[in-house]
Amino acid sequence: MEALELARWQFGITTVYHFVLVPLTIGLSVLVAIMQTAWVRTGKEKWLRLTKFFGKLLLINFALGVATGIVQEFQFGMTWSEYSRFVGDVFGAPLAMEALLAFFLESTFLGLWIFGWDRLPKKVHLATVWLFAIGSSLSAYFIIAANSWMQHPVGAEYNPETGRAEMNDIVAVLTNSTTLVAFPHVIATAFLVAGTFVAGIAGFWMVKRARVNREHEDVTMYRTAVRLGAVTMLIAGAAVIVTGDMQAKLMFEQQPMKMAAAEALIETEQPAAFSILAIGNLAGDDPASVKHIISIPGLTSYLATGDWNAEVKGVNQLQEEYTAKFGEGDYAPNLAITYWSFRFMIGLAAFSAALALLALWFTRKKGVTDNRWFSMFALGVIPTPFLAASFGWIFTEMGRQPWVVAPNPTGVDMVWLQTQFGVSSSVSAGEILTSLITLTVVYGVLAVFWFRLMVRYAREGAPHVSQAPPSDTESTQPMSFAY
Numbered sequence: 001m002e003a004l005e006l007a008r009w010q011f012g013i014t015t016v017y018h019f020v021l022v023p024l025t026i027g028l029s030v031l032v033a034i035m036q037t038a039w040v041r042t043g044k045e046k047w048l049r050l051t052k053f054f055g056k057l058l059l060i061n062f063a064l065g066v067a068t069g070i071v072q073e074f075q076f077g078m079t080w081s082e083y084s085r086f087v088g089d090v091f092g093a094p095l096a097m098e099a100l101l102a103f104f105l106e107s108t109f110l111g112l113w114i115f116g117w118d119r120l121p122k123k124v125h126l127a128t129v130w131l132f133a134i135g136s137s138l139s140a141y142f143i144i145a146a147n148s149w150m151q152h153p154v155g156a157e158y159n160p161e162t163g164r165a166e167m168n169d170i171v172a173v174l175t176n177s178t179t180l181v182a183f184p185h186v187i188a189t190a191f192l193v194a195g196t197f198v199a200g201i202a203g204f205w206m207v208k209r210a211r212v213n214r215e216h217e218d219v220t221m222y223r224t225a226v227r228l229g230a231v232t233m234l235i236a237g238a239a240v241i242v243t244g245d246m247q248a249k250l251m252f253e254q255q256p257m258k259m260a261a262a263e264a265l266i267e268t269e270q271p272a273a274f275s276i277l278a279i280g281n282l283a284g285d286d287p288a289s290v291k292h293i294i295s296i297p298g299l300t301s302y303l304a305t306g307d308w309n310a311e312v313k314g315v316n317q318l319q320e321e322y323t324a325k326f327g328e329g330d331y332a333p334n335l336a337i338t339y340w341s342f343r344f345m346i347g348l349a350a351f352s353a354a355l356a357l358l359a360l361w362f363t364r365k366k367g368v369t370d371n372r373w374f375s376m377f378a379l380g381v382i383p384t385p386f387l388a389a390s391f392g393w394i395f396t397e398m399g400r401q402p403w404v405v406a407p408n409p410t411g412v413d414m415v416w417l418q419t420q421f422g423v424s425s426s427v428s429a430g431e432i433l434t435s436l437i438t439l440t441v442v443y444g445v446l447a448v449f450w451f452r453l454m455v456r457y458a459r460e461g462a463p464h465v466s467q468a469p470p471s472d473t474e475s476t477q478p479m480s481f482a483y
Helices: 003-042 045-077 081-115 122-151 170-174 177-212 217-254 256-262 299-305 315-326 335-362 372-381 383-398 429-460
Strands: 156-159 164-167 274-279 291-296 403-405
Touching: 003 045, 003 122, 003 177, 003 217, 003 383, 003 429, 045 081, 045 177, 045 217, 045 429, 081 122, 081 164, 081 170, 081 403, 122 170, 122 177, 122 403, 177 217, 177 335, 177 372, 177 383, 217 256, 217 299, 217 335, 256 315, 256 335, 274 299, 335 372, 335 383, 372 383
Parallel strands: none
Antiparallel strands: 156 164, 274 291
């Protein structure tokens, strides 16, 4: 295997692993803040117990997310140094803002939230968790702004003397049309993940407690969490659909090849159907062998343009256009990955909708359920939005290939870069393979610890509050770890 292929595998593995943790932190931080707000406003102990319970799981997830995210920064400067040399003037700006503004905000106030339970006034302590949640979302915005620039470069120009892309408008970079559509989609996905996580765990505990004693106070508490998660899932699911539709139409304008690859659309069609099942050689060796067995007429045309009868260019025609503009080369991404990752993204997210509807049905009119199959289903659904989000990112990044910085079809001449020219020329295949194996093993070990810790504390259930909660008066107690 060549250095380029190994470097792509390395970045793909570490990025997907890291992103598995990100949406849960973003969404769960807000849900925990809502739980604590409900406790401050109502004084009901169940909200404090839920805050402590899901807050502990949030901390475990956040800690591992920080550890795995740091590796990304090193890869930009080492394995992908040629990419960093070309785009560093632009790409580095939102990353620096994320570190200096967002990460400091979330880490500072997370620390105050962890250690300030018995030290800070109640409302001040509540403010810390909200600031942490805001910091997490702000961090996501800057990261997405950087990634969106790779999808659709703006606010920059090519300097022929240095051979680099140089930023000339930071506002344009931060308000990129791709960013403004991708950010709400990612945030909605994060709430879908978090809502499923809360409803899944709380649903398991609701059934477990109800099977022993339906009148137990814990049953009501977990029912409340189940409904909070279910409502979150429904709202987030609707937002995912709306923002996803917006993203598809923008993608068609900016990266038509990615749209064609998502459908394995080899030849131009008008109207273009949405494929449910395709067979044939999707790897690209024999595009003519691809046959669409089940499809919905006109749906791809609508997703791309809003018109059921619009023309959607196929891979072969777009390949000819790219060749004429950029020279000889293979400009089609791996169709098997783009086609199936797009469908896994949609299909797996549907499980969350099913859980939300079932949860609301079983808890209607202040009711609860002791059906064991519901608790097993609730737990089984928890991984599905995580996987859906990961497949969404795989589609987004793999569909951009062979570009690491995709060309802007409406301007910004010469600000594009193919992936093969972004890998470092001074790092050997052996060195990349060594680091790839090392990181994969380390991440695998961390995954085991993450999973075992999450399962361990989820099995403990919501803790009983043994100490007096913080008051609005100043405390003389020193700050201490509250978990």
